[in-house]
Amino acid sequence: MSQLTYREAVRHALAEELTRDPNVVVMGEEVGQFQGAYKVTQGLLEKFGPKRVADTPISEAGFIGMGIGASMLGVRPVMELMFWSFYSVAFDQILNNAANVRYMSGGQINCPIVIRGPANGGTNVGATHSHTPENILAAHPGVKVVVPSTPYDAKGLLKSAIRDNDPVFFLENTVLYGEKGEVPDEEYLIPLGKADVKREGKDLTIVTYGRPVIQSLVAAELLAKEHDISVEVVDLRTIRPLDIDTVLASVRKTHRVLVVEEQKPFCGVGAQLTYMIQAEAFDDLDAPIGRLCTIDAPAIYSPPVEAEQLPNPQRILKAALALLD
Template sequence: MPLITYRKALNDALAEEITRDENVVILGEEVAEYNGAYKVTEGLLARFGPKRIVDTPISEAGFVGMAVGASMLGLRPVVELMFWSFAFVAFDQIVNNAGCVRYMSGGQIRCPLVIRGPANGGTNVGATHSHTPENFLANVPGLKVVAPATAYDAKGLLKAAIRDNDPVMFMENTLLYGEKWEVPEEEYIIPLGVADVKREGSAVSLIAHGRAVLTCLQAADILQAEHGISAEVVDLRSIRPLDEETLLRSVRKTHRAVLVEENKPFCGVDAQIAALLQEKAFDDLDAPIQRLSALDAPAIYSPPLEKIQLPTAPRVVQKALAIC
């Protein structure tokens, strides 16, 4: 199976869906002639032309809202945000229009829209460019939120998101764009709402989404090698809809849970997961649920400190050891 980058997997998914469905149109800043600020859309303008790959001005509220309107009429816009941090200037369009228009019309309208881009810290760009808004957006009934951790998942989930008839917020990570994974050449789709056990284990469940999944895999190696503890790593992949069954199955097997995310702790995604586990797997738990999030401050610029503001494998190990 070929090894391809996370970036190439996204690029392939876009190209395949543009080819498959004439209503798919890519919109965003620098997506066409510049070939993408992070090169996710590289080569697409040359292949598909300016009707399908459209450069927009720096005007997120305008072009996100435009894409919502176009989706109401049946287009399937895939809007790139150069950073998900920029979504805040388009929040009214995302929350009130994409998120609520179906409901407020009594189900008359569908918004088959994807908004995608990187949502991560750790790249020395300061607080304004390092936001991880998956928890905010998952708080909006009507929106769907996914955060792939690998190239394989990125491709399969993006294809599912483009075919979905609801607005999907697709959170990538600039630190993963250049990483490689095995990705099959034949077409596949990963449905939203299905988590993935990335590593089987028996003593503790490390539950994460996005890049934190990779941190957990490193931590699982350390736990096994240095402490003889078998950790299971569960990747949410899709935050809303959420695959509760896979999470509960894992915790009912291991009886211990460490929840890891690069999001901030207060009302983070893991607050929801923790509530779920205590409600539905209380009797299966042998220890309190542990949480590890980004340290609770705006993203610091200073490069060595920024690295430790995000969850690290040794800290995941510490959290696991505290309950194993």
């Protein structure tokens, strides 16, 4: 085991897959010479050369579309979006072409592409750079959506994503890039679509993913110490495919659920989750399902207020207490 940052874990996954498969290429804005806008790809150009690690112009529709076209021919591009927020300028490529081409061709084509980059608020960059589009992406059959919360998960899931034969959208988090965690020294894969119980408990299940997992674990600790409440934290890790079975098993154990997400509430991932939980475990619920989201407005700039707009341990704690009242 080594202590790696989330950033290093992603980098190691890229390096290992570049080494393993000559069809893997890393492309994106500033991924090479600049060493990555968030230094995720640091050193990869030097190690693998410009054919495998390519700097693209600021031209998301162009280069993402190019990657999708190349993937149809069997290249396995791992495309970096400097921010997932920029998906909107490549929307047609991502969600018309990558998501639909297999279906429209009657299964003749598949797109083994990974698009990765950070998707989060909390860095005071304003509304245009703080989108969390996992709900919008996952609403499109044909794609897979991964949102890892820890270095261990980030590495194992990214390696699986790169080997996957369907388009995988991999949403990281700039706030987590510097967070450290244990990562095995030997190679490992984490299958997409497998949730992880990050903390076991008996009074309440928090279902979450991404950075709110870390915040929920902090809240769970406070709830245990200060309120004698035992919280189970289920990290979805993958939004689509969705491991609803692990969620339901936890619900059947605790009978109370709080969904926490760094999403706006309307049509968010939590809306789908709460629907499925009530549909499939109605008789196991002792209370209405709770939901804690980002406060429903564009991302505010003001630094101390943005922290309050997003999920945070105190907001999660309050929402949990309200459910257990």
